[in-house]
Amino acid sequence: MATPLSESDTISLPPDGRPASEQPAWRRDFPIDWPQDQDVERRDFVKFLTLTSFAFVIGQLWIAGQSWRRGRAEAPAGRRIASTSDIPVGGSLVFEYPNPHDTSVLVRVAESEFVAFSQKCTHLSCAVIPKPDAGVFHCPCHEGVFDLRTGRVIAGPPPRPLPRILLEVRGSDIYATGIETRSV
Amino acid sequence: MKPEHLHFFIDPSRCIGCQSCVQACSECDTHRGESMIHLDYIDRANSVQTVPVVCMHCEQPTCAEVCPADAIKRTADGVVQSARKPRCIACGNCVVACPFGVPEVYEDRKLMMKCDMCYDRTSVGKKPMCATVCPSQALFYGSAEEIALLRPMSEPINRFQFGQQTITTRVFVMAPRQFVRLAPGLDVTAVLDTRPGQDVFDHVEI
Numbered sequence: 015m016a017t018p019l020s021e022s023d024t025i026s027l028p029p030d031g032r033p034a035s036e037q038p039a040w041r042r043d044f045p046i047d048w049p050q051d052q053d054v055e056r057r058d059f060v061k062f063l064t065l066t067s068f069a070f071v072i073g074q075l076w077i078a079g080q081s082w083r084r085g086r087a088e089a090p091a092g093r094r095i096a097s098t099s100d101i102p103v104g105g106s107l108v109f110e111y112p113n114p115h116d117t118s119v120l121v122r123v124a125e126s127e128f129v130a131f132s133q134k135c136t137h138l139s140c141a142v143i144p145k146p147d148a149g150v151f152h153c154p155c156h157e158g159v160f161d162l163r164t165g166r167v168i169a170g171p172p173p174r175p176l177p178r179i180l181l182e183v184r185g186s187d188i189y190a191t192g193i194e195t196r197s198v
Numbered sequence: 199m200k201p202e203h204l205h206f207f208i209d210p211s212r213c214i215g216c217q218s219c220v221q222a223c224s225e226c227d228t229h230r231g232e233s234m235i236h237l238d239y240i241d242r243a244n245s246v247q248t249v250p251v252v253c254m255h256c257e258q259p260t261c262a263e264v265c266p267a268d269a270i271k272r273t274a275d276g277v278v279q280s281a282r283k284p285r286c287i288a289c290g291n292c293v294v295a296c297p298f299g300v301p302e303v304y305e306d307r308k309l310m311m312k313c314d315m316c317y318d319r320t321s322v323g324k325k326p327m328c329a330t331v332c333p334s335q336a337l338f339y340g341s342a343e344e345i346a347l348l349r350p351m352s353e354p355i356n357r358f359q360f361g362q363q364t365i366t367t368r369v370f371v372m373a374p375r376q377f378v379r380l381a382p383g384l385d386v387t388a389v390l391d392t393r394p395g396q397d398v399f400d401h402v403e404i
Contacts, residue, residue: 046262
């Protein structure tokens with residue numbers, strides 16, 4: 015980047031003695047004074063390009079390794095999360111599944127209809143809030159809206175539906191039996 | 199950064215041609231074996247008088263002006279540095295352009311090297327090597343007050359006229375006081391026209 019040629023930070027004088035404003039434009043690109051000479055040398059630039067592309071290669075390998083590891087991961091074990099009497103119709107309950115700190119939310123949509131989704135918004139991981147009256151999950155961070163029954167995106171920036179927690183009702187107990195991640 | 203109050207003063211009339219500065223300069227590790235200072239004979243046929251030539255560190259560095267590779271840079275303390283090694287293409291433009299004849303191209307390593315006022319020394323407050331070894335103090339590095347006390351008959355000048363172009367330098371040349379009063383700068387082109395035997399200040403009318 016060529017810096018503006020001002021008379022205060024210039025110590026060398028042009029040979030014709032005219033002020034900096036009357037000097038040709040190339041003087042800005044090829045300053046004599048060291049402080050203004052911020053040009054990047056070719057060798058440094060090539061070094062930068064090489065190291066940066068190496069960093070990209072390593073990043074790609076890391077991403078590939080991560081997805082390979084995720085693909086081999088076993089399905090989470092089923093777990094009892096609540097009993098049907100814990101939540102009224104239209105009520106919700108936050109639980110941690112499949113791991114601690116992975117908060118998910120269970121909603122009783124109707125008398126015998128339960129749905130559960132991961133609470134992590136697929137946009138930037140804010141916690142979504144169930145709004146059973148409106149039939150949506152609402153993410154307050156960027157006004158993302160998901161459907162309450164299916165978890166699909168209705169409005170806002172989230173790119174994917176919420177991961178669905180598979181439920182199983184046995185008698186009066188509700189069990190989480192798995193997690194279903196969807197891309198569309 | 200070179201201290202602001204210290205300057206380089208050249209007193210050509212005191213040069214005894216001992217070549218101490220040349221030897222001292224060539225011993226430096228930053229340009230081992232090559233001297234960045236040289237002695238010029240003024241009028242070899244009639245006199246043994248020599249003049250030490252170091253870089254004058256011009257305010258309008260012509261060497262840097264003509265450099266097509268953008269290799270000659272000047273630091274904020276006014277020192278015109280030797281050519282940047284990765285950039286210099288050893289074209290020799292600076293050698294031709296310098297009004298004082300300072301830069302030199304080393305064809306074997308394709309690099310111009312010139313006096314940089316011993317930047318490794320002056321930037322940490324030491325004197326340039328040539329000034330420390332000069333036995334007659336023709337090369338002096340110190341403050342303006344010191345030189346005024348040491349050379350009461352002389353006065354430092356740093357304006358040189360080359361035809362239409364005026365060059366002011368960071369390095370001072372000591373000139374007889376009576377001439378400096380009459381002409382604040384040295385008209386180099388007029389001096390070049392003087393015939394052998396004439397004084398360099400003969401063109402100044404007293």
